[in-house]
Amino acid sequence: MQEEMNMNEKDKKIADYAMVCDLVCQLSSHISEGAAIDNIMHLFRTICAPSSIIYIPIVEGRPFEAMTFPEHVNADAAAADLIGNFKDDYAWTTSGKGFRLKIKGRDALLGLIEIDGLLFSEYRNHYLNLSLTIAGALGLSISNSRVYQSLLNVNSQLEKKTHELEQLNCILEEQVRDKVNEIRQNEQMLIQQSKMAAMGEMIGAIAHQWKQPLSALSVNIQDIKDAYEFGELNSEYIDNIIRTSNEQVGFMSKTVDDFRNFFKPSKEMAVFNVVNSIKEILSMFTNMFNKNNISVRLHYDDAGNLKCTGYPNEFKQVILNIINNSKDAIVSRRAKDQKAHFEGTVKIAVHNEDQDIAVIISDNAGGIPEAIIERVFEPYFTTKPSDIGTGIGLYMSRTIIETNMGGRLTVRNTEDGAEFKITMNQGIL
Numbered sequence: 001m002q003e004e005m006n007m008n009e010k011d012k013k014i015a016d017y018a019m020v021c022d023l024v025c026q027l028s029s030h031i032s033e034g035a036a037i038d039n040i041m042h043l044f045r046t047i048c049a050p051s052s053i054i055y056i057p058i059v060e061g062r063p064f065e066a067m068t069f070p071e072h073v074n075a076d077a078a079a080a081d082l083i084g085n086f087k088d089d090y091a092w093t094t095s096g097k098g099f100r101l102k103i104k105g106r107d108a109l110l111g112l113i114e115i116d117g118l119l120f121s122e123y124r125n126h127y128l129n130l131s132l133t134i135a136g137a138l139g140l141s142i143s144n145s146r147v148y149q150s151l152l153n154v155n156s157q158l159e160k161k162t163h164e165l166e167q168l169n170c171i172l173e174e175q176v177r178d179k180v181n182e183i184r185q186n187e188q189m190l191i192q193q194s195k196m197a198a199m200g201e202m203i204g205a206i207a208h209q210w211k212q213p214l215s216a217l218s219v220n221i222q223d224i225k226d227a228y229e230f231g232e233l234n235s236e237y238i239d240n241i242i243r244t245s246n247e248q249v250g251f252m253s254k255t256v257d258d259f260r261n262f263f264k265p266s267k268e269m270a271v272f273n274v275v276n277s278i279k280e281i282l283s284m285f286t287n288m289f290n291k292n293n294i295s296v297r298l299h300y301d302d303a304g305n306l307k308c309t310g311y312p313n314e315f316k317q318v319i320l321n322i323i324n325n326s327k328d329a330i331v332s333r334r335a336k337d338q339k340a341h342f343e344g345t346v347k348i349a350v351h352n353e354d355q356d357i358a359v360i361i362s363d364n365a366g367g368i369p370e371a372i373i374e375r376v377f378e379p380y381f382t383t384k385p386s387d388i389g390t391g392i393g394l395y396m397s398r399t400i401i402e403t404n405m406g407g408r409l410t411v412r413n414t415e416d417g418a419e420f421k422i423t424m425n426q427g428i429l
């Protein structure tokens with residue numbers, strides 16, 4: 001009989017340890033703290049059939065809401081008693097039919113558990129020993145699960161932040177796009193404005209261009225009267241006068257067309273002949289330069305080879321800005337020094353430079369003072385009185401060449417004047 005009891009007790013111990021092993025296996029996987037406690041409660045109920053179990057999680061020294069079995073156990077009162085009256089690692093309950101344990105993991109207190117009303121309280125020593133083993137495994141599992149949970153939290157916060165960053169990035173990209181568009185539009189407006197600023201000079205230039213054909217026409221008209229008086233008004237004379245008058249009118253009308261075309265902004269990039277563009281702009285302003293006693297010379301190697309892709313009208317405007325500055329510099333140098341009645345010259349040289357086309361514009365007006373040469377491309381930088389200069393000519397020119405046409409515009413002083421260099425890709429669309 002005694003032997004039979006010993007055998008039963010031995011079997012029971014084996015079964016108990018088997019269950020603990022099973023529990024340890026379950027705990028070793030990533031389970032949540034709640035699921036681990038559920039498992040433990042289930043295990044205790046199976047092993048020692050208690051009348052109540054209460055578990056209080058402790059996080060960073062502070063107790064949290066208790067979990068109880070059965071659910072209607074007065075959780076708050078039991079928890080207050082458990083927290084207030086439990087100093088050692090384990091103790092017997094006041095009823096003497098159970099025990100309380102501290103669950104620890106990595107030296108921190110993680111929870112308190114009380115198992116009371118054991119069905120076979122005479123085995124309480126055995127159950128306590130077993131429970132201390134379980135508490136060790138449980139402590140480790142809870143501490144792992146908390147670390148895992150905090151990692152998950154950090155991860156989800158990171159994901160949230162990444163998402164926020166992505167959204168911010170999108171908004172920023174949009175804002176940058178809007179700003180770039182705004183700047184482009186402003187630049188377009190400035191380009192147009194700077195053309196308008198040149199308008200006054202152009203009207204003067206048209207007047208100059210028209211002077212000669214107008215006086216030729218006036219001579220023709222006077223001539224008709226004389227011919228009539230001298231009886232020379234035959235059909236051959238009339239044909240001749242019509243032809244020469246038409247030539248003058250054609251020239252005048254071409255001048256107007258040239259200016260009108262120049263004022264239209266180029267809508268699209270196009271392949272254009274650099275030399276022809278320069279010739280066109282020079283022919284529109286020859287008389288203005290002549291009037292100021294300035295000779296403009298154009299040199300180039302092989303015009304047919306000097307083609308670029310870009311905006312031809314804007315390119316012409318750049319050439320005009322630069323040679324206008326040379327004209328102003330020559331006129332002002334003469335005004336400062338009455339004896340300086342030198343012949344003003346502007347040289348324009350166009351040639352291939354590796355894959356690029358270089359346009360070099362130089363004058364003999366004395367150059368740009370070294371103190372300001374770095375600043376001449378800044379918007380609104382001018383040394384001229386406000387009725388002559390606004391300071392946007394070179395800024396616009398650089399924007400046109402570098403931002404809109406992908407080239408370079410630089411300046412340096414030579415021995416007798418300033419030299420501007422435009423480099424553009426020898427492009428074919």
Ligand SMILES: Nc1ncnc2c1ncn2[C@@H]1O[C@H](COP(=O)(O)OP(=O)(O)OP(=O)(O)O)[C@@H](O)[C@H]1O
Nearest residue numbers: 325326329367376382383389390391392393394418
């Ligand atoms: N060829 C040059 N010789 C000497 N100084 C020059 C020359 N070209 C430009 N500069 C200097 O650079 C400054 C800026 O030129 P920019 O063309 O940008 O403006 P601006 O001619 O003063 O006014 P605008 O807007 O009417 O062109 C000029 O005021 C002048 O001081």
Ligand SMILES: [Mg+2]
Nearest residue numbers: 321325393394
């Ligand atoms: Mg200028």
